[in-house]
Amino acid sequence: MASTAYRNGTHRGSSSLKVDRPLPAANLKSSSFKSRLAHSPGSVLRRSSPASFASKDSDGVPGRVRVAVRLRPRNAEELAADADFADCVELQPELKRLKLRKNNWDSDTYEFDEVLTECASQKRVYEVVAKPVVESVLDGYNGTVMAYGQTGTGKTFTLGRLGEEDTSDRGIMVRSMEDILADISLEADSISVSYLQLYMETLQDLLHPANDNIPIVEDPKTGDVSVPGATVVEIRDQQSFVELLRIGETHRIAANTKLNTESSRSHAILMVHVKRSVTEGDDIIPSENGDHSHLVKPSKPLVRKSKLVVVDLAGSERILKSGSEGHMLEEAKSINLSLSALGKCINALAENCAHVPVRDSKLTRLLRDSFGGTARTSLIVTIGPSPRHRGETASTILFGQRAMKVENMLKIKEEFDYKSLSRKLEVQLDKLIAENERQRKAFEDEVERLNVEAQNRISEVERSFADALENERRKCQMDYMESVKQLEEKLVLNQQKHDRDGKSTGQENGLSVSEEVLEMKKLLEKEIKLRKAAEEEVKTLKSQQGQHMQSEVGGDAEVLKLGKTLEDEAHEKKKLEEEIIILRSQLLQLTFEADQMKRCLDRGGSRNAFTGLDSSISPFRHPQPKDSGNEQKASIATLFEQVGLQKILALLESEDANVRIHAVKVVANLAAEDANQKKIVDAGGLSSLLMLLRSFEDETVRRVAAGAIANLAMNVEANQELIMAQGGISLLSMTAADAEDPQTLRMVAGAIANLCGNDKLRSKLRSEGSIKALLGIVRCGHPDVLSQVARGIANFAKCESRATTQGINSGRSLLIEEGALPWIVQNANSEAAPIRRHVELALCHLAQHEVNAKDMISGGALWELVRISRDCSREDIRSLARRTLNSSPTFRSEMRRLRIDY
Numbered sequence: 001m002a003s004t005a006y007r008n009g010t011h012r013g014s015s016s017l018k019v020d021r022p023l024p025a026a027n028l029k030s031s032s033f034k035s036r037l038a039h040s041p042g043s044v045l046r047r048s049s050p051a052s053f054a055s056k057d058s059d060g061v062p063g064r065v066r067v068a069v070r071l072r073p074r075n076a077e078e079l080a081a082d083a084d085f086a087d088c089v090e091l092q093p094e095l096k097r098l099k100l101r102k103n104n105w106d107s108d109t110y111e112f113d114e115v116l117t118e119c120a121s122q123k124r125v126y127e128v129v130a131k132p133v134v135e136s137v138l139d140g141y142n143g144t145v146m147a148y149g150q151t152g153t154g155k156t157f158t159l160g161r162l163g164e165e166d167t168s169d170r171g172i173m174v175r176s177m178e179d180i181l182a183d184i185s186l187e188a189d190s191i192s193v194s195y196l197q198l199y200m201e202t203l204q205d206l207l208h209p210a211n212d213n214i215p216i217v218e219d220p221k222t223g224d225v226s227v228p229g230a231t232v233v234e235i236r237d238q239q240s241f242v243e244l245l246r247i248g249e250t251h252r253i254a255a256n257t258k259l260n261t262e263s264s265r266s267h268a269i270l271m272v273h274v275k276r277s278v279t280e281g282d283d284i285i286p287s288e289n290g291d292h293s294h295l296v297k298p299s300k301p302l303v304r305k306s307k308l309v310v311v312d313l314a315g316s317e318r319i320l321k322s323g324s325e326g327h328m329l330e331e332a333k334s335i336n337l338s339l340s341a342l343g344k345c346i347n348a349l350a351e352n353c354a355h356v357p358v359r360d361s362k363l364t365r366l367l368r369d370s371f372g373g374t375a376r377t378s379l380i381v382t383i384g385p386s387p388r389h390r391g392e393t394a395s396t397i398l399f400g401q402r403a404m405k406v407e408n409m410l411k412i413k414e415e416f417d418y419k420s421l422s423r424k425l426e427v428q429l430d431k432l433i434a435e436n437e438r439q440r441k442a443f444e445d446e447v448e449r450l451n452v453e454a455q456n457r458i459s460e461v462e463r464s465f466a467d468a469l470e471n472e473r474r475k476c477q478m479d480y481m482e483s484v485k486q487l488e489e490k491l492v493l494n495q496q497k498h499d500r501d502g503k504s505t506g507q508e509n510g511l512s513v514s515e516e517v518l519e520m521k522k523l524l525e526k527e528i529k530l531r532k533a534a535e536e537e538v539k540t541l542k543s544q545q546g547q548h549m550q551s552e553v554g555g556d557a558e559v560l561k562l563g564k565t566l567e568d569e570a571h572e573k574k575k576l577e578e579e580i581i582i583l584r585s586q587l588l589q590l591t592f593e594a595d596q597m598k599r600c601l602d603r604g605g606s607r608n609a610f611t612g613l614d615s616s617i618s619p620f621r622h623p624q625p626k627d628s629g630n631e632q633k634a635s636i637a638t639l640f641e642q643v644g645l646q647k648i649l650a651l652l653e654s655e656d657a658n659v660r661i662h663a664v665k666v667v668a669n670l671a672a673e674d675a676n677q678k679k680i681v682d683a684g685g686l687s688s689l690l691m692l693l694r695s696f697e698d699e700t701v702r703r704v705a706a707g708a709i710a711n712l713a714m715n716v717e718a719n720q721e722l723i724m725a726q727g728g729i730s731l732l733s734m735t736a737a738d739a740e741d742p743q744t745l746r747m748v749a750g751a752i753a754n755l756c757g758n759d760k761l762r763s764k765l766r767s768e769g770s771i772k773a774l775l776g777i778v779r780c781g782h783p784d785v786l787s788q789v790a791r792g793i794a795n796f797a798k799c800e801s802r803a804t805t806q807g808i809n810s811g812r813s814l815l816i817e818e819g820a821l822p823w824i825v826q827n828a829n830s831e832a833a834p835i836r837r838h839v840e841l842a843l844c845h846l847a848q849h850e851v852n853a854k855d856m857i858s859g860g861a862l863w864e865l866v867r868i869s870r871d872c873s874r875e876d877i878r879s880l881a882r883r884t885l886n887s888s889p890t891f892r893s894e895m896r897r898l899r900i901d902y
């Protein structure tokens with residue numbers, strides 16, 4: 001092995017220095033361990049032997065044990081005793097060399113990493129010996145600062161001085177902690193301390209002395225050495241640390257030896273555990289919108305656990321010199337034993353021996369990581385100047401020289417930091433929750449905004465739609481009113497002209513009415529267009545609603561609102577359709593009336609002539625000339641085609657009274673056409689009409705409904721029977737009893753009269769009060785009404801007569817039983833031809849059966865029969881009367897008795 005010592009050439013007669021430089025270029029003066037590593041890429045692990053103080057991995061950084069030598073100044077005793085002698089050492093700090101005098105003319109020269117003279121301040125000692133180690137510890141490496149030297153040479157002075165009186169006296173322990181506390185973050189990192197002494201191979205807790213015999217635990221894999229039984233105190237400030245040191249100091253075993261009045265008898269070991277979170281930059285996670293501001297992916301959370309071990313060894317001494325006896329002698333032996341075990345290990349490591357006797361003492365076991373392990377180690381060897389202790393000084397120097405050859409493999413101790421990860425994730429989670437909350441709020445605000453916007457749009461559309469509808473309705477109404485007014489004015493004018501000019505003007509007026517009709521038709525077409533436009537509008541609204549619904553997924557309230565809007569729109573549409581139908585029906589009526597007027601003018605009749613009151617068959621039947629009849633049929637066909645019967649009938653049940661009135665008029669008009677009657681009945685129109693009659697809500701409705709029923713009951717027997725089956729007979733009877741309006745009574749009488757023509761309904765008509773109803777109706781006195789009554793009585797009498805002839809009926813006439821005879825007799829010679837004709841027929845039918853003859857005679861009917869047989873303008877009736885009188889024995893006998901010449 002190459003020696004690190006070199007001799008003064010003078011002694012060997014050589015001026016050249018034989019320096020074997022095995023040391024790597026590492027430089028203790030550097031304050032930054034990282035920069036040192038950067039400057040020593042060529043450092044080579046010199047030990048190739050697997051023998052090591054601790055197990056090592058190959059991925060560490062080589063780091064030789066650094067050794068400094070410190071010379072204590074002469075103490076009082078030495079100043080006195082050695083006054084005449086030179087120091088045994090001569091220091092050359094600038095060359096980092098130490099000369100150990102052998103005698104006055106010969107010396108050995110040694111090179112150290114640092115040579116500290118007796119004048120070196122505590123601060124400088126700390127900076128060159130301990131500070132680099134402390135920095136390494138802060139970087140995550142283990143570090144050891146150890147003082148070795150003869151007793152009384154200043155080990156405790158170097159390491160353990162608290163410097164409470166004079167801060168410049170502060171030793172390495174205090175200064176190390178100051179630097180550590182200054183560098184770490186108390187929030188993220190932690191420092192804890194254990195303070196132990198190894199005394200006579202027993203490890204004792206200096207912070208809790210009762211806790212002795214603490215076991216040493218070594219991790220065979222990592223080489224980590226721990227003392228789990230030791231008290232561990234967390235340090236948060238310098239003051240509490242100094243307090244701990246003081247406590248430890250008071251518990252440290254010391255003795256007054258010859259060489260040191262306060263000689264430490266134990267090895268003191270301060271362990272400073274530093275736990276630091278690695279603060280590498282977190283990866284920023286871009287959000288969906290590319291925003292990089294808030295989300296970060298926590299990097300792999302690591303914690304670096306490092307340990308600074310400061311070892312104040314007990315003094316090495318020659319037992320004789322120290323004057324130890326008894327127990328102290330045992331102490332001294334134990335101290336020397338452990339120091340010698342340490343020396344052996346260092347020798348073995350320095351020599352790359354296969355075996356390092358680590359287990360020979362607890363001291364070597366404790367320092368397993370410091371020598372040949374993973375720690376960065378700095379050794380300060382303390383020496384005294386006295387030539388009397390030259391041997392001990394030489395021994396100390398050689399210890400230091402051997403230690404310089406020990407190469408450690410520095411490794412950072414990193415662990416996965418679950419706590420830190422958990423903390424980071426919690427922070428991250430909080431951020432995410434806050435972000436989520438922000439986004440949710442923004443989303444809700446957006447939904448709210450869209451809702452408001454949609455509502456505004458809907459309201460706007462509703463408003464404009466309602467306005468448009470209202471305008472159209474008003475316009476139609478006004479047009480309609482205007483048309484009616486114009487027609488009425490023209491009618492008056494036409495009448496006046498007609499009166500003046502006679503028939504010649506009739507044709508012109510007819511032409512102008514035709515023009516009106518054309519105008520009306522145009523109006524109808526316009527209305528149809530309007531309806532289509534309104535339907536388009538509804539479609540557009542529906543599609544807008546659909547779009548809105550799509551854009552507002554999950555917006556239930558909005559969907560409901562839109563549904564409501566749709567309903568409203570549908571309602572509006574229905575109303576519009578109703579209005580269109582009404583307008584059409586009005587137009588139809590106008591057309592009809594115009595036709596009537598034209599015909600009337602053609603005939604030179606009065607307005608009353610086309611009101612329908614003169615209709616002898618049906619109150620609503622349109623007695624039209626062929627051409628106008630065809631036009632009317634065409635109009636009705638158009639209405640059917642464009643609107644549909646079902647829709648028209650549905651309007652009979654509309655909530656709007658006005659709509660019902662118009663609808664019933666349309667139905668009545670439709671019912672006037674034979675071709676429509678069955679369709680109306682099949683579609684349930686009869687039931688609706690009867691319902692209107694029953695509800696008696698409006699005189700007009702009732703009147704027109706009765707007229708429509710009369711039309712339906714006109715020809716088709718099946719319809720008549722349906723009316724009966726649905727309670728129509730009694731309904732008509734009741735209506736006849738309480739109606740006052742002559743038009744209504746005319747319609748009701750007409751309907752009953754039609755029913756009276758059906759043989760099958762005879763008894764039902766009587767039992768449900770129809771004959772009484774007809775007789776009641778005569779109170780009205782209006783000839784048109786009376787004409788319908790007379791027609792009904794004639795029809796009834798005819799059916800009775802037929803039944804009697806067929807042998808179905810044998811009794812007295814129900815008409816006579818119901819008291820109709822007096823009215824019949826009274827109206828047999830009515831001035832109104834229609835009445836007279838029906839009554840004459842009725843009398844003839846009654847007279848055909850002998851069973852009625854007596855009542856007729858007593859009721860004065862015979863005279864009327866005789867008159868009819870003589871004077872009736874209709875030949876058929878006259879001959880019928882004659883035949884009847886001739887065939888009845890009772891009448892003949894009475895005529896004889898009365899001497900009526902017949």
Ligand SMILES: Nc1ncnc2c1ncn2[C@@H]1O[C@H](COP(=O)(O)OP(=O)(O)OP(=O)(O)O)[C@@H](O)[C@H]1O
Nearest residue numbers: 072073151152153154155156157260263264314315
């Ligand atoms: N560099 C120094 N400057 C001034 N005084 C010093 C210096 N070094 C040591 N001393 C003094 O020397 C005496 C012995 O020092 P210290 O107790 O530190 O020695 P030691 O090596 O720890 O001894 P031991 O091994 O017996 O414990 C003390 O009074 C101390 O103040």
